[in-house]
Amino acid sequence: MSAAAGREPTNVPCRRCGAPMRAQSDRHLDAAVAMVCEHCGAAEELPAEEARRVLALRALRMERQWAEDAASGPALTYLRTMERAGPLLLPYAFGVVLVAATALRGGLTSAIGLPLGVVVGAGLASFLALRVSRRRLRAVLGPLLRAAPGLPGRAQRCRRCGGELPASAAALVECPFCQAPNLVSGAVAAQLASELEAQTRSARAHAAAAAPHLDAAARFVRRAFQLAFLAGAALGAGAARLVFGPLGM
C-alpha cells in the first residue's frame, strides 16, 4: 500500500447488500460504534481498531469543546449578566412601588420619607455602580474573549464516488454527493487528534491565564455594589431628612 493510499478514507459497505452503512449515533459516551445499513437495515459494529479511531476523535472534540467553554464561557456569561440592568435594579423598583403605594393610601407623610430616601438612594447608587462595573468589565474581560479556532480538517475524496469531502475533524465524514460515510484513515486520524489536543491545551492555558482576571473583576463588582448600597442608602436617608424635615420627620 502506498503512503498516499494509507491516508485515504474508506467506505463502510454493508456485508449483506453493499450499500453504505451509517453510524447510529455521534455520542462520545458510546463504547462501540454501531453502524446500520441505510438500504437493508442490517446492523454491525465497527471493528475495534476503527471504532477506537471514531470514539477517540469524538472524545477529543468534546474535550476541545469543554476547554473552549472554560476559556471564554465565564467571561462571556459575566459580561452578558452585567449588560442587563433589569434583574439587578428590579428589587429597588419594586421597593419604590411599595413605598409609593403606601404614600397613595396614607398621603405624603413624614413616615414614608426615610424608606423612600433609602430605596431611591440605594437604587440610584446601584445604577451608578452598574455603569462603572460594566465599563470596567468590558475593559478587563473583553480582551479575554477569544474566538475558538476552527476545527482541524483534511480535504479528502469520497472512496465511493470520488467527490470532494468537506474538511472535518470527525472520523466519519459523509460525502455531500453520494451520501456515503467515509471513515478517516489511521494516519489522518492521528494528525487530527494531535491538532485537536493542541487546541485543547491552548484553550486550557487561556482559561488558566484568564482565571485571576475574572476573580479580580468579580471582587471589584461585589465591592462596588456593596459600597453603592451603603453610601446610596445613607445619602438617600440624609436627602429625605432634608426634604421631608419640614413635614415633621
Add this chain to the structure above:
Amino acid sequence: MSTLMLPLLIVAATVGYMVFMKKNLNQKYAHLRFGEVATRLGLQVVEGDPDHNLATQSMQPGVQNLSSARGFLTQMAASQVGGTLGETKLQAVGQPYGLQVELMLYCRQDLDPGLRRATTTTWYDLRLTVHAGRALPPFDLRLRQEAMGLETRARGDGPAWPQQSFGDPALSQRYVIEAADPGLPLAIGGALGALAQLPYVHVTSSGNQLSFVMTPVAVMSSSFSFEPILHTLAQIAAALEGRAVPGALASPQAQVR
C-alpha cells in the same frame, strides 16, 4: 376593605416577584434538571424527581423547605418538636463508555431543637461513581487550595496514605494526592486536564469504585461539569485498568506507564 387591600397587594406582589425570579432562574438553568443531566451522561433516572434542578435547588432539605408552603410547615413543625426536615434522593444509573456508572445524590437532615440551641444533623451520599472491572489502587485527590464554602469532607476511617508527587509542577501545585502507590499520580496525571478549571475537586478510589465525591454545597457548582467529570473518571479507570483510554488513539499497552 381598603385597609386590607394594600397589605394584600403588597404580599401578592412580593410572592409574584419571587415566583417570577424563581421561574426565570429555573428557565435559565433548565439544562441542569436532574433528568436532563442524566440523559447527557448516558444514564437513566431510577429514583427521584427528574425535574429537580441541580443548579437552583439545594440538596439540603432544610434549605429546600423554604421554597414551598409544605416545606415551610415541615420546617416549622421540626423546629418546635424536632424530627426530620426531609430527605432528597436522586439516583441515575447507566453504562456510558461501556462502564457501570451511578450518579447518587442523597441528603437527609434532622433537627433537634434542644433547650439552648438547635442542632441540625445531615447525612449525605453525593457522588458520581464509575465501577471498574477490577479493584483499583486506593487514592484520594483534592485541590491544594480549596475555595471558601467548597471544602471537601475529611476522610473518616481507613488507613492514611502518604502524599505523592505528580512529577509535574503544575499538577502538584493544583492538587494534593494521597495514595499508597507512588507511581499512581504519574499514571492518572494525564487524565486530569478536564478538571483544570473546576472550583471543587474530590476524587477517591475504593475497591472497584472510582468516585467524584461532593458535599451538599458542592453539588451546585459541580453539576455544571458532570460531563467532563465523568469523562475524567472513565479515563482514570481506563488508565488504571490498562484499557483504551477514551480519547486516545494508541493501543492500551502503549498507554500504560
